[in-house]
Amino acid sequence: MSSIAMNKPAGFWKKLSTQRQLLWMSLPIVLYVILFTYVPLAGWTMAFQDFKPAKGFASPWVGLKWFVYLFSDDQFVMVMRNTLAMSLINLVFGFTFAIGLALTLNEVAAKRIKSLAQTISYLPHFLSWVVVAGIVSTMLSSDGVFNIILKALGIIKDPIVWLGQPKAFWWIVGFTNVWKEVGWNTIIYLAAMSTIDPSLYEAAEIDGCGRLARIRNITLPGIKPTIVVLIIMNLGWIMESGFEIQYLLRNGMNADYSQSIDIYVVNYGMRQGNYSLATAGGMFKSVVNIVLLLTANWVSGKLGEEKLV
Template identity: 40%
Template sequence: MIPHSSPSLARSVNRRILWKKILLHRYLYLMLLPCLAFFIVFSYIPMGGVILAFKEYKFNKGILGSPWIGFDYFKTFFQDYQSGLLIKNTLIISFLKLFVYLPFPILLALMFNELRRKWFKNVAQSISYLPHFLSWVVVVGMMQRVLAPDTGMLNQLTAFFGGAGDTFYMMESKYFYPIMFGSFIWKSIGWDSIIYLAAIAGVNPDMYEAAKIDGASKWREIWHITLPSIAPTIVTLFILSLGSVLSAGFDQLYLLGTPGNRALSDILDTYIIRIGLTSGQYGYATAVGLMQGLIGFILVIIANRLSRRLMDTSLW
């Protein structure tokens, strides 16, 4: 037993215990190193460039030597006539991808869980996962082929059934949201269902047996057992996704953007790339990106506190 009068001895013993645990699980820590290295190199080290948001960058002086301008870039952005439209478009698309999309992978995971033929379940899961591994360049290229005027598959089918068959879907703004959301679901739903399917697999089977004895239907089992059991997983993933609420997905929106739908597809991500790389306004682009990150960070903290208070589930 460690005497209360020797805190240094207690710290020494705790250090020995810690190192013993590290040595015991050393292979797990070694597996974790590549992940840590990735985030250090690509996430934490680049944070030093955030000071560009408060400086007027000069190529001949570098980041540290450039003069400070305070919050001028933030004021410039909110005074820009485009800022309102950019924020509106970003929030609408983020709402579709975060809230409207949320039930789709859960429903797919529930359907996979109810399949009893193992071979069919494996084939269906593999098919649903494949689009995740395609880049948005490939996906949008396929969509352009399918939706092209005259030669596209959809227009040819329309013409076959007596329609005009000459609609340029990618250029008309009224088709933008269905195309954007439909392609996002097709590409993401299978991969996102994996976590929910794993959570469902962890539900205690005795609960289903008890429900069957009580005469519960399959819908009752899903509603009263499956969904409440995976609710912590749903809440956790939703909280994490709130961090990117002002980042609606650059790749997809940049490639889907055309002169016909620019009023709907132009978001903060595409604006940052356009003014940062194309126009060379690195400080201004950094300021807008920093604003995105801070708002996402604040939303994650608020959602985490609300979740901990209302559902007793939180990230920390």
């Protein structure tokens, strides 16, 4: 035992000295990753202090004060509700629309039409949220196209300022996410569909199965593992309802429904300089994320799917 322990380091250093070049190529970058990813974790101590930038980490310790404050803050309860609601809407919309579109695209035989539609539908994925927010607020303005269509269809009489409607906010975010990502999200499903054995479809056709029967009995079961893994992993990100789109579309009128946990953190930190509370909020989110991610990973393993971490 002891001889192995003695020998290993000696061999290790000897080997490493012959691999100096690889070490020089990787060590600085690994140190960089440590500095920019792991070192900031030390900043979590701010959550247990009355942090003042002037005093730095010599600020007084206050124990769990900010966590107690957080969980008794009515605003935080509201923020959690908004975050979870928007996440859930994004999750459900994201999956149903992407799977629906992928199933439709998969049935399009004309290659050029299919790839043209795909190319166009991926485009919004590459736009910034600033651009998307600009487009959304133009579309939803009182004289915008959305109001015009609703008026033409006789659904509403007078134009509605949609971004001023608090209860519409979650759904605006949900549909905006669909608009931006639906095409992009089909890629992974289409890739899964392309691995399905074509002879299954041929056999089904000979047996007299219609299109819908083939989709239900061959395509959907074929992409089920992909769907399961993606749903589980996305449940692990349930605290991430997005930040930019809410930040850009929020206003005084929809504030009660638009504030997500990230905006709460930014508001307390940047506007009020309460870095301790902001860090406590962010830390709460990170810890929940990690717990959910590990749980999701464990469930994924239990179900016999590939583990993702």
